[in-house]
Amino acid sequence: MAMEAFTAHTGRAVPLRRSNVDTDQIIPAHWLKKVTRDGFEDGLFEAWRKDPQFVLNRPEREGATVLVAGPDFGTGSSREHAVWALQNYGFKAVISSRFADIFRGNSLKNGLLTVVLDQKTVDALWDLVEADPTAEITVDLEDRQVRAGSITADFELDENARWRLLNGLDDISITLQNEPSIAAYEAARPSFKPSTVQV
């Protein structure tokens, strides 16, 4: 599946002051029965959204597109539905000091930019957007930089992932350009390797 290209995005933010937000919180399992990639927005943080005081429910956060989360965001299950739920709701980028590996991989494959900043910067962003809900955060992939108010922070993203995001490239097409390498590898595999052909 080709994804949407990401160059830079500017939007208001939701401060989520919680650590270890697992993918069961992002999208509970009963939503995983769906067989599509869309329609998950109402399942996003479903349990917490029952509380009118939950930050996502606050009127001043309506239309926000950048999630500023605590450490270890996206732990647990490999469900890509967590990324789809965030995107379906309208988020374009998530900032955290640490993401779970599988969640991060899934996000970058869908064009949801996950940005790793140190916790001090995340704290500063939280303070900024809590004090002023209209404050905007710019996540600039071309310059690999986050800018908001007086905060400017560079972030790292490997060059290959950045190139794919900037161009919205389809991973499978890129891989299939290596067809001769795959075929050569297959031809050299030992015969003792497992096969699922029914015995």
Add this chain to the structure above:
Amino acid sequence: MGRTLAEKVWDDHVVRRAEGEPDLLFIDLHLLHEVTSPQAFDGLRKSGRQVRRLDLTIATEDHNTPTLDIDKPIADPVSRVQLETLRKNCADFGVRLHPLGDVEQGVVHVVGPQLGLTQPGTTVVCGDSHTSTHGAFGALAFGIGTSQVEHVLATQTLPMAPPKTMAITVEGELPADVTAKDLILAIIAKIGTGGGQGYVLEYRGSAIEKLSMEARMTICNMSIEAGARAGMIAPDKTTFDYLQGRAHAPQGEDWDAAVAYWQTLRTDDDAVFDAEVVIDAAELAPFVTWGTNPGQGAPLSANVPDPASYEDASERFAAEKALEYMGLAAGQPLREIKVDTVFVGSCTNGRIEDLRAAAALMDGRKVASGVRMLIVPGSVRVALQAIEEGLDKVFTAAGAEWRHAGCSMCLGMNPDQLAPGERSASTSNRNFEGRQGKGGRTHLVSPQVAAATAVLGHLAAPADLSDVPTLVEA
């Protein structure tokens, strides 16, 4: 310089390596289930692609399947559509499927090993984070997302950046009643839910070498709960003995060639890990979780911790939130926590040795009044073996419910769920908020602790049963 086990298996699967790009890795085995595959098959259809290697792909139904009345149509229409979608996708693309009702059906991570498909030195992927289970065989096994499922279906490869390696060395003897589950819960409590992030963990040392294959699977299964990309254990005679004679294990000359290769899959003496953790097995005790992530655990003999005791503000806040959700007070003895439900099953602890261990403690005893106990075998094969050994009768005589194979209450996608506020002792892998049902409260335990807890009605160790005599047979 020498290489670690993970590096050896990785290197043997590199299809293409180029400066500034992730390695392109060949995938030996792709396991599919109903939840994370429908959108991947859709993607194939939209781009007119086929499954590249049907002979390296296999599917089963587990997450969404009921554990009661499996001969009747599935009551939940949304679940039914998802299972029907998998059946249609497998039929359309030609993928081997073991659906509900088939003798090889079960939790995907129980099915792969029991068929002999999971082998040392292979790369295994599945759209499920507990794919790390297969690392118990010395395989490099990753949980992947649906986009990657589509990628593997189409190309039988994945672009991936090489991981860092961490040794978790466990030396000595595990004390009586301390199981692989207690060990892995203690490891996660020690390194934290993010401690393994970016690493492949290699469990090693004398305590690991003594473990059975099933115990090793329990350990590797929960590597993801420490945030690791995978967990591995070097293959040895225990591994080879487990595999020999299984349906998809190599035969004849292939077996000899395979074993010769498998014996090379050990971390070299001069290899260097990026990180190392050492654990003394003798210091371990039955371990349970008190919070809402698998790192929030403590020995059963301890008390619920005081959030104020955490120096780190975010950990303190997490502990406060966890106690509030779990309905627990700081300082409360863990042993006094009463449960409503006990769940024995899952890809962590749903294999035959787990059922035997629980049954041995339940034999001649009764589930405490007001407690519901569900026994859900990890696969149909496990269930049949348990029935042959009479374990189902032991459980039902004790007042437990004997169910059909599947993921069941581990994630509560099917009707097996906790009601809001209900508390479970569960042999599964995640105690997240709402994981086993909206508002449900989960304590992760070993099968032995689950059995003792079911009998006594509160979190308990097998030793606590010494005061509960077994009924004398007439």
